[in-house]
Each structure stands twice: as structure tokens, then as C-alpha cells.
Amino acid sequence: MQGLEVRGLSKHFGGLVVSENIDFDLKPGARKALIGPNGAGKSTFANLVTGILTPSGGTIRFDGEDIAGLDEAQRVKRGIAKTFQITTLFPRLTVRENLRLPVLEREGLGRRMFARADSNRAIEDEIAALIDQFDLGPLADRPVLDLAYGQQRLVEMALSLALKPRVLILDEPAAGVPSSETHLIIEAIERLPRELAVLVIEHDMDLVFRVATSIVVLVQGRILTEGTPQEIATNARVRELYLGGAHG
């Protein structure tokens, strides 16, 4: 099968079960969202797929290949990238340098010592295109730590996209972003390449309903249900367990 295929995935920390028998598919071009209350195991799931955590059981296949035994860096090379829930960038490097690093590494040039890092024309053009795509032009040569948080989230997405992944996991892309800037994030997600498979883990329901065509609901480490935004919005158990929670 093309894309990501997860079967019977589990993760235990001692006696604590954080993921239990999860089946999950993500095909090329998919726009899926993973929602669930705090502690449902959403980030754990993302970390299992990207290789930060090792599963206790189950299989993870990518384009038919079993990738459960590969470490994070190897999975990145296969085409699975993620953004961090808490912004994780290179703060004192400029936006351009932040994007240069992943492109150089993707091209396998990161160990070169006797060429200038910014001397490759094709790579610099690609970085410029990414900067345009995320409307970061005026900030391109500023250190990332000078940027507003919403803008840093955009750099984070641009940085992951610079790896030319085939699967992109966005771990709470709007977390910490003021609601007035959420639309920037939504627009950026909508402009992601069509064929890229995207999984969004998010609390912001506006964002989820805007960008996802399919929503998976995770509760206490298990999949409660999966469906279209309409189905999820009208699902009584989801409303009760998750959406209704806001009203006490």
C-alpha cells in the first residue's frame, strides 16, 4: 500500500497504557486530523510514527516497508517529517539559515567542509521559494528569536516542508498562537503540496474542520471513531466526550 499503514500499534510505559491497538491509514494527498482530550495519547502516537518512541507492539508500514525498527533520522530520510508541539527551531540563526539546514541535509551535503553553505544556486532558489510560500520575505534574514510566535510556527512548517516529506505530521500547529493569527496557520496548511499526506493533531476545532477531510478521535489511547467532519460534529459520543466537555 502507498502511504502510511499502522496496525495494532500499542505503547505502554510500565503499567500505563498510552496507546492501545491503533489502526490508522494515511494515503498520499490525505488531510486527516487527530483529535481527543488532553492525555488521549495524540502526541505519543505522533512520536511512535516518527520514531522518537519505540512501540511496545504492532506494525508501522510506509509504502509497504516495515519502518518500526528505524530511528528518527532514518524515517526522516524515508519521507516522514513532523513539526513540534513546542516550537523547536534554531533561535539564533536567521530564517534563511533555518531553512538552509534541512535542505542541505536532505541533499546529503551537510558534512561538506570546504564550500560555502550558501553557494549552491539551486538550494538558495528553493529556500527563497519556501520563504515566499509562507510569506516570510521581509523576515528572511532576521534571527528566528526576533519573530512573533505565529511567524515562528510558520518557519517550523516551512522547515519540515524543506525536507520534501511525503508524510507531514503537524503537532498542534496553532498551539500558543493568538486567535487573530490562526488564519495564517490555516492558510499555510491549505497551501501545502496537494500530493503530500498531512496529519494534523490539534485542539483548535475551527482549524480542524477547515483543513481536514477526515477526523480520527482518540480517547484514552484508543480510537473512538473516524469519519468526515460532518459525521464527527454530529456524533453523540464525540460531542459528549470531547466537544461537549467545553460546556462542562
Add this chain to the structure above:
Amino acid sequence: MTRPFVSALVILIAAVAAFFLFPYNLAFLTRILIMIVLVLSLDLVLGFAGIATLGQAAMYGAGAYAAGLFAIHVWADPVAGLLIGALAGAALAALSGAVLMRTQGLTLIMLTIAVAQICAEIANRARPVTGGADGLRGIRPGKVLGIWEFDFIGITGYWYALAIAGLVFAALFVIGRSPFGLSLRGIHESPARMEAIGVSVYRRRLAAYTLGGGIAGIAGALSAQITQLVSLEAFSFTLSAEALIMLILGGTGRLYGAVLGTVIFMAVHHTAAANDPFNWLFVIGALVLAVVFFLPSGIAALPTSLKRLAKGGRHAGS
């Protein structure tokens, strides 16, 4: 693009001028140049890659003993001796780094100190080979490139050390701007993010540590050839710590800081110790305190800091 070139030229002119201004202090000036090479190696490891170490003397000492023994027993050619010193430093860094680079923070610092102490103890015990506490004597390096003989006043030694320091600086300058240099700064900023873009942080750090070890080995070899003596002090904690203080004084991660910090530290040390042999450390301490409090990015960042101060004054309150 011309600014780094101008700065390099200024440093070079200062080095040449120093030769003519202080003809009776060549040994001291040469000592500064050797320390600059050591502090530059530390800047690569600590300033660029963010590898916290208090044991850079281990690689310096390995280079010094290797070059000294090579000159005594194999071949007296100085340039070949430098290569042997570089290899010894790099080999020790690679070997110890294979374990050390899996750790970080306080653990790493303690282990780097331990490696240098172990080396010192080995050199102390292997008395028939290293001369033990008496030091390794009898190093008689040949002519540099077969042309310049080491003289009693230290003229050849000075130019030789200056040439090597210049080459090391130039090489690190190129590496600093390369993809490898950028990736080291990336690791310094965020190892987690580097892993997430597909880099084995461990292997990249090991490469930087090995390269830094090679350069420290060159510094040690230079010292062995020019002073024609290697003592156990080459492995001492004091040397590692002083190199670190010089780097912090000048400013990390920008190479010029390493040069400036070394010159200032050694000059202050030299004059303060001559004036007051008992309390000179107090002057160094006050200097370090002043820099850490008022110029946390080091003395090399002074122009930038002043600019920012002036700018901040104009835009006060914004």
C-alpha cells in the same frame, strides 16, 4: 564579504608589528600564537558545536608527546611532526569521543576532565618513554621545509608558529561558513531539531570533536618543537581551564574572539604577574567578571554591543 578579510589583515599586520616592537619577547609572543591555535580548536568544539569540555588539553598533550617522540626517534622534520601531532590529537578525540559524545552537560564536562587526567597519569608512569615528571627532553627539530633552522632567539619559531596559526584560522574560517559549520551551529542551537531533519547528532558531534582534537594536537606539536620540551603540564587541567577562560573573554563561535581573548589574557597575565607575582590572578578574575557581566558575548562583540547600546538609546521605550 570584505569585512572578514580586513579583520584578518589587521590581525596579521598586528602580528608582524609585534615581531618588530617586542624583539626581546619572541618566546612569549610565540607562546601566544600556540595558545591561539589551542583556543581556536576549543572554539570549534565549544563555540560552534556547543560541546562543553574542560579537557581540551588531553588532545594538546597527545599532540605534543607524539610530535616530540616522533622528532626524537623517527624524523626531525617539523611539518611531518605537526601532522603526527594532529593525527595523535584526532585519534585520541575520536577514541574518547566515541563514548563522550553520547553524554552532555555536567557528565560530559567531568568525563573530559577525566580523560585528560588519565593521559597525564599515563605520561607520568611511562617514564622510560616520556621522561615522566622530568618531561620529554632532547627534541631537536630539523629545518622548517628544509630551509629555516630553529635559532636561539626564536625568530624562526615565531614565523613558523604565525604561519601555522594563520593556516588554522583560515581553515576554520572556511569550515565555519560551510554546510558542516552551519550544521554544528544547528546542533548547538537545537539537537532535537537536528535529529528531526535527519541528522545523526552523535556522529556530527564526534566529527567536530575529532577535528578539534586534531587542531589541539597541532598546537601541542608546535609547542613541543618550539620549546623543545614536553612536560606533564601539557595535560594539565589548568591549561584546559585557561583556554576556556581565554575563549569566554574573547567571545565564542566567531574565531576572532579566540584570537582576541588569548592575546588579552596572556598579555594581562604577563604584565600582572611581572608586577605582582602573588596577586595577578585577581586581575584576571576581575577581567573575567567584567566581561561576563557587561559583555556576555565576549570582547569581540564590543563593537556590536556598543552599536546596539547607541541604537537602544535612540529608541528608548520602544
